Amino acid sequence: MAEMGEEIIRVEEVYKIFGPQPRGRAFELVKAGVGKNEVHARTGHVVGLHDVNFSVNRGEIFVVMGLSGSGKSTAIRTVNKLLDTTNGQVLVEGVDVQSLDGTALQQFRREKTGMVFQHFALFPHRSVIDNVGYGLKVQGVNKHERDTASLRALSLVGLDAYAHYAPSQLSGGMQQRVGLARALAADPPILLMDEAFSALDPLIRRQMQDEMMDIQAELHKTILFITHDLNEALRIGDRVCIMKDGAVVQIGTPEEILTEPATGYVAEFVQDVDQGRVIQVYEVMVEARPTSRTASLSDAMKGLGDRDGSFCCDAEGRPESVLTTHDGVRAMGVGGSLDDALRTDFVTANAHQTLNEVYAAAGKGLPIAIVDDDGKLIGNLDPRHIMEEMGRVEGLIDNFEREVFM
Numbered sequence: 001m002a003e004m005g006e007e008i009i010r011v012e013e014v015y016k017i018f019g020p021q022p023r024g025r026a027f028e029l030v031k032a033g034v035g036k037n038e039v040h041a042r043t044g045h046v047v048g049l050h051d052v053n054f055s056v057n058r059g060e061i062f063v064v065m066g067l068s069g070s071g072k073s074t075a076i077r078t079v080n081k082l083l084d085t086t087n088g089q090v091l092v093e094g095v096d097v098q099s100l101d102g103t104a105l106q107q108f109r110r111e112k113t114g115m116v117f118q119h120f121a122l123f124p125h126r127s128v129i130d131n132v133g134y135g136l137k138v139q140g141v142n143k144h145e146r147d148t149a150s151l152r153a154l155s156l157v158g159l160d161a162y163a164h165y166a167p168s169q170l171s172g173g174m175q176q177r178v179g180l181a182r183a184l185a186a187d188p189p190i191l192l193m194d195e196a197f198s199a200l201d202p203l204i205r206r207q208m209q210d211e212m213m214d215i216q217a218e219l220h221k222t223i224l225f226i227t228h229d230l231n232e233a234l235r236i237g238d239r240v241c242i243m244k245d246g247a248v249v250q251i252g253t254p255e256e257i258l259t260e261p262a263t264g265y266v267a268e269f270v271q272d273v274d275q276g277r278v279i280q281v282y283e284v285m286v287e288a289r290p291t292s293r294t295a296s297l298s299d300a301m302k303g304l305g306d307r308d309g310s311f312c313c314d315a316e317g318r319p320e321s322v323l324t325t326h327d328g329v330r331a332m333g334v335g336g337s338l339d340d341a342l343r344t345d346f347v348t349a350n351a352h353q354t355l356n357e358v359y360a361a362a363g364k365g366l367p368i369a370i371v372d373d374d375g376k377l378i379g380n381l382d383p384r385h386i387m388e389e390m391g392r393v394e395g396l397i398d399n400f401e402r403e404v405f406m
Contacts, residue, residue, distance in 0.1 A: 019045030114183030
């Protein structure tokens with residue numbers, strides 16, 4: 001996940017109503033709390049966005065997720081003023097985008113944002129390199145410079161060898177890579193990606209997600225990504241914003257969305273997600289509380305409390321061995337010492353691994369030592385902690401479902 005930087009995009013109290021009089025009675029009804037369907041029935045106007053608020057930090061992938069009609073694509077189109085707002089502000093680096101017009105708006109779009117759509121929208125009569133460089137051509141960049149920039153962007157998506165091919169000679173996944181390269185060619189700080197991978201087959205879609213995250217690790221763009229697929233949102237997003245009927249329902253990290261769904265609507269989405277693929281070790285691990293090698297076996301066993309085990313560390317704080325309840329009881333039964341009860345066949349993991357990544361290690365039945373980048377002990381993860389967390393999340397979702405049907 002990206003380190004959170006300064007705020008670069010702010011969408012504040014934004015409403016968008018489609019119809020001939022968007023600021024009339026329909027807007028008044030929406031402000032009064034009347035629902036989207038009722039507003040349409042009474043006024044013929046369609047509520048696209050209802051008091052939408054979110055911010056995007058520099059260098060993060062912020063995913064807006066929702067079903068058809070949720071307002072997610074409408075929201076992204078207010079950021080580069082492809083759509084006017086009915087009310088509210090959209091600020092990019094402090095600039096009120098909705099107040100821009102004419103040359104100022106064109107300059108903003110060219111310099112600040114690149115957009116990738118669901119459909120590739122490539123010019124069939126232009127080569128790949130000319131498609132990628134088209135935006136630069138519009139800006140008046142000379143042929144040599146735009147070809148250099150285009151090849152650099154094509155290299156990022158692994159298509160520099162196809163620069164002089166026609167789009168029709170490329171597969172769907174390759175064509176979408178060209179679309180991504182076109183957005184990257186002008187090196188904008190912000191990428192707006194509207195269902196960019198939705199038209200691709202599942203395997204190619206996953207490859208594109210991987211590729212985008214690799215590019216992001218290198219370039220550190222600010223990415224506002226729209227999707228209807230929660231698995232995609234949780235996989236690529238630093239934070240996820242879930243929308244319904246034009247309104248924001250919940251914003252949080254993938255882990256927060258999965259483990260702390262704010263409403264039954266969110267819980268419905270997450271019930272089919274593989275929780276272990278999203279929940280990270282740091283959310284489940286407990287305080288380290290290492291055991292001293294100089295302690296008696298009796299004192300060490302008392303120090304375990306309700307834990308399955310505790311680690312002994314070297315002078316640098318790195319785990320060397322582990323005392324488990326089972327081994328301690330066995331050693332005490334034969335009058336052994338702490339050294340007789342210690343074992344070294346434990347596994348280490350880092351705090352940002354997922355539960356799925358440590359699940360096999362947990363199958364050994366031993367506590368897992370959670371260490372930092374220097375190998376120093378920072379936490380304990382007992383196998384039962386994993387199962388308890390999975391059960392807690394499932395129970396939370398079940399409670400929401402019972403509330404819906406009662």
